[in-house]
């Protein structure tokens with residue numbers, strides 16, 4: 001299927017998606033004449049014609065014809081200034097603008113993945129192919145990191161194609177016209193920064209995103225990261241992983257080199273101004289005696305007065321791997337976006353639902369597809385509970401979905417809550433090797449007449465074979481586990 005026409009790709013402002021074949025091949029100047037005489041339903045509606053033309057321009061960008069796309073948007077904006085598509089085209093026809101987008105790596109349904117957007121800043125129209133090549137390498141590089149590589153199937157990657165009129169970085173009295181208003185910050189080394197609002201405006205042009213962007217500034221240096229936006233000067237993929245640690249993981253710097261005046265160090269996931277190990281945000285790692293984790297002074301860009309959990313080697317210092325504390329934080333963050341249950345069949349019933357499946361003579365089969373990290377399988381347990389024994393206060397099994405990220409930038413993530421403990425023995429289920437899904441078949445004769453709750457629980461142990469302790473030691477919000485449930489009724493014989 002064409003990537004641009006898959007069913008979940010929403011065209012938010014298009015009332016109908018109508019292809020108008022007679023217009024698709026036409027030069028922009030001829031479009032309206034053809035439309036007026038066309039018998040195609042809706043083909044004389046300027047909204048429909050303009051929409052088809054907008055898609056044509058976006059398709060040009062997807063093929064790498066960036067200059068043609070730019071010209072096409074400009075013509076469309078002039079021709080249909082009052083239509084919705086014409087307004088979008090007017091925005092995209094600016095000298096610095098969003099021209100189009102494409103998937104770089106797709107691991108699954110965007111509804112249950114972290115969709116990260118890559119953007120280039122300060123790339124003029126003829127330089128944009130350089131960014132396309134750079135962007136193609138990013139997912140592979142991230143996968144080489146142990147933690148992000150283990151959870152690579154939890155990420156989708158998109159590329160937004162942004163054109164900049166100029167290729168400079170603002171600062172030192174100069175102001176360039178670029179897509180994201182890149183500028184030199186007042187740090188000792190002149191770190192690059194961009195306009196975060198502009199990044200989010202660009203993300204709104206996309207059908208899918210989770211408020212997470214990685215921006216490469218062509219002529220900037222070093223990097224900055226926070227609030228969902230990682231900014232990298234030049235093309236350093238190594239810097240990109242560090243900045244992503246800030247922007248996605250909310251992690252602090254573990255290096256002690258002063259880059260700029262930062263004020264008093266604050267308490268974060270991997271840094272603290274308090275040397276007391278019992279009060280450290282990673283106290284549970286020290287208590288569990290995880291090798292290499294302790295209190296090390298020198299963090300948050302200061303030599304004194306700030307502590308970190310390890311003595312070097314973490315990506316948040318200048319190392320290659322995330323330290324155990326940062327790894328835990330990242331995995332929990334990943335599960336704020338991704339439900340451990342990727343799919344189920346049939347659709348599950350909320351706990352209070354009156355819905356139920358009647359048990360037919362041939363029995364019932366339930367299928368749950370868990371997420372699958374590269375390093376290990378998730379635990380899957382099935383239960384059949386008589387209605388009276390169904391736990392009270394159980395979170396709605398669909399709650400995770402309900403808390404899913406709102407695409408248009410509300411920034412909501414999962415907050416499922418811990419599942420109640422079940423006092424029951426798990427059922428025997430099948431795991432057909434091919435799909436990785438778990439299947440439970442219930443026979444009619446196995447159950448007495450009555451109403452039952454079928455539950456499937458999926459949990460990430462975060463402990464690949466050979467690891468002495470789980471990667472996540474504390475999961476207070478129950479992010480690593482998820483549940484689906486169904487009501488069934490076994491009729492009287």
Ligand SMILES: [Zn+2]
Nearest residue numbers: 314316323326
């Ligand atoms: Zn760390």
